[in-house]
Amino acid sequence: MLPKAASAGWGILAALFLTAGSAGADAPAAPPPQAVENICRQLAARINGFNPDQCRQAGLKPAASSSLGHPLLLRDVPPAVSAARAPRRVLVLGGIHGDEFSAVVVAFQWIERLRGDRFQRFQWRFLPCVNPDGLLAQPAQRTNAHGVDLNRNFPTPDWNTLAVSYWKGKTHGDPRRFPGKQAASEPETRWVIEQIDSYKPDAIISIHAPLNVLDFDGPYTPPAKLGYLRLAPLGTYPGSLGGYGGMFLKLPVITPELPTATHTPSAEQSGRILIDLIDWLNKNLPAKS
Numbered sequence: 270m271l272p273k274a275a276s277a278g279w280g281i282l283a284a285l286f287l288t289a290g291s292a293g294a295d296a297p298a299a300p301p302p303q304a305v306e307n308i309c310r311q312l313a314a315r316i317n318g319f320n321p322d323q324c325r326q327a328g329l330k331p332a333a334s335s336s337l338g339h340p341l342l343l344r345d346v347p348p349a350v351s352a353a354r355a356p357r358r359v360l361v362l363g364g365i366h367g368d369e370f371s372a373v374v375v376a377f378q379w380i381e382r383l384r385g386d387r388f389q390r391f392q393w394r395f396l397p398c399v400n401p402d403g404l405l406a407q408p409a410q411r412t413n414a415h416g417v418d419l420n421r422n423f424p425t426p427d428w429n430t431l432a433v434s435y436w437k438g439k440t441h442g443d444p445r446r447f448p449g450k451q452a453a454s455e456p457e458t459r460w461v462i463e464q465i466d467s468y469k470p471d472a473i474i475s476i477h478a479p480l481n482v483l484d485f486d487g488p489y490t491p492p493a494k495l496g497y498l499r500l501a502p503l504g505t506y507p508g509s510l511g512g513y514g515g516m517f518l519k520l521p522v523i524t525p526e527l528p529t530a531t532h533t534p535s536a537e538q539s540g541r542i543l544i545d546l547i548d549w550l551n552k553n554l555p556a557k558s
């Protein structure tokens with residue numbers, strides 16, 4: 270049973286897992302700024318139709334390093350309209366699974382669209398490519414460089430008791446879904462946890478592919494659709510972000526599952542998803558003082 274007052278206790282739990290996950294190894298330092306140019310070229314070479322200028326012009330900064338030293342990128346998009354109250358905060362993740370190219374490109378499309386929106390009222394933080402090692406592997410792979418599915422590596426309260434047994438029993442030990450040897454064992458997972466802890470989002474958006482549905486975990490009534498994606502809740506798994514953010518931290522975790530992993534929606538299609546998302550956020554996230 271998940272704690273009723275998760276907001277008070279989750280930081281303690283996360284700190285314990287972060288400490289355990291990083292024991293015996295220093296956290297990788299953030300790469301130098303020129304690493305952004307390098308990763309933009311690498312992403313463009315790997316993802317068909319992805320324009321490196323779209324990456325270069327996104328205003329990204331290298332905030333940390335992956336297992337193999339690739340930059341973990343971050344971009345803040347502030348509200349364009351000032352308000353008397355503090356803006357509500359939205360955290361957007363793309364590319365947790367390295368072979369889901371479309372999720373990364375849609376994150377960049379949204380950055381570009383929001384930067385040009387003179388009326389948007391939210392504070393956005395984008396982590397557009399959480400698993401660059403998996404994306405740049407030959408061939409691209411779902412897991413990170415250590416063979417860990419990052420979306421099974423978050424420190425949900427049931428991780429120690431269920432994560433490995435679930436993996437062995439329900440997936441028959443599928444290596445694409447290996448949860449790791451312990452929760453938050455991976456630098457990429459720990460970085461996302463640190464971002465949630467420091468940024469304190471009011472909602473988390475995690476872009477995936479290729480199930481062609483809309484998934485949702487956490488409080489509030491979920492949107493019936495975002496663009497052409499219709500609500501079809503998939504449930505949570507030990508170590509999943511939906512379980513960690515939605516069920517434990519009590520934050521809405523909205524997961525657009527794009528139709529394909531390799532073919533990116535048009536800017537118009539992804540823009541419609543974003544418009545519906547903003548409409549839902551406006552109607553459901555409580556105003557902040």
